[in-house]
Amino acid sequence: MTPKLGILALTAVLLSGSALAQEGSVVVYNPAGDAGELIIDGFQAKYPGVSVSTINAGVGELFTRMSAEKNNPQGDIILCASSEAFMANPDLFASYESTEIANFSADVIGPDNTYYGCSMPLQAFIVNTNLLAEDEYPTSWEDLSDPRFAGKLVLANPSLSGSAYAQLAQILQLYGWDVAEGIMANARFTTSSQSVFQDVGRGEIEIGVTGEANIGPMVDEGYPVTAVYPSDGTGLRFDASAIIDGARNLDNAKLFLDYANSAEAHELLVSTNRRSVRADIAAPDGLAPTSEIVTFTYDADAAAENRDEALAHWEELFAQ
Structure with a gap:
C-alpha cells in the first residue's frame, strides 16, 4: 500500500468510527428532572443521529433498577445522581477517561474515573411565607425537631430519594439519631422529592427540605416561598x-x-438554578454566594458506607 493510500485508509477508518459514535441509540436514566432533560435536549441537538431514550425516576428507584439489571444492563448512562449512591454501588459503573477530565477537580471524580461531578445540590428549607411569619421560620436542622413544627414539615422518603437520604445523612453527621427521630416525628413523608417543594408552594404545608435549585424558580413564578439555609450548616x-x-x-x-461534562451542558445546569462543580462556570444569578452560606464538611464516604444501616433503622422507626 502506498503512503497516500495508507493515509486515505486511516482517514476512512477514523471517519467511520466517528460516524458510528454519532448514530444508533443511547438509554439515559435521569433522576435530575428538568435539568437532566435540558442536557438530553442539548445532546440531541448536537448529535441528531443518536436516538435517546430516557427513563425518568428517583435515584433510589434507578439504583435499585440498575442493581437488578446488573447482569443484563438496560441503561447506558445515569445522569446527575447523588454521589452517595455511586459510592455505595461502585461495581455498577464503567471506568472512562472523559475528554473533559481536565476541567474537574479530583474530589468530584470517582475512583478509576467511574463518575464525574455534575452539580452541587446544597440543601435548604423551603418555607411558605403565607403560612408562617418570618419570626416563626425554622433556622437550623435542630429546629426541625422542635415540637412546634409537628405536622408542619414535609420530607421525601430517603429510601426512594437520593437527596432525601443526603438530608438524613447530614442530620446524622451533625446530631445523630436523637434529632433525626424528633424531625421524623414532626414530618410526613412523600415518595417523590418533587412533591416536597410543590406541596409547600401550593400552601398544603408550611415547611419542606429540598435542593436550593428548586426554590428560586418557584419564587420567580410567584409562589409565596423563600429559602432558609440552616444556621448549623448545609453539607x-x-x-x-x-x-x-x-x-x-x-x-x-x-x-x-x-x-454532559462539557461547559455547554454545565451552563444548562446553571440555567436551572444549580451550582456547577466546574470552576469555570459561574454560580446562577440570584443564588447566595457559597461563601455566604454556612456549610460543613460532609463525609460522603461515611454516608455511603452507612447507607444500608441508616435506611434500615429509618424504616424501623417509620414503621412504628
Missing part, C-alpha cells in the same frame, strides 16, 4: 454522572458523558 456535596457497566451502547454512552 458541601455533589451529584454525578456515569456510564453503566456493561452498557450496550458504549460508544454513544461515552459521547453522552463527554457532552
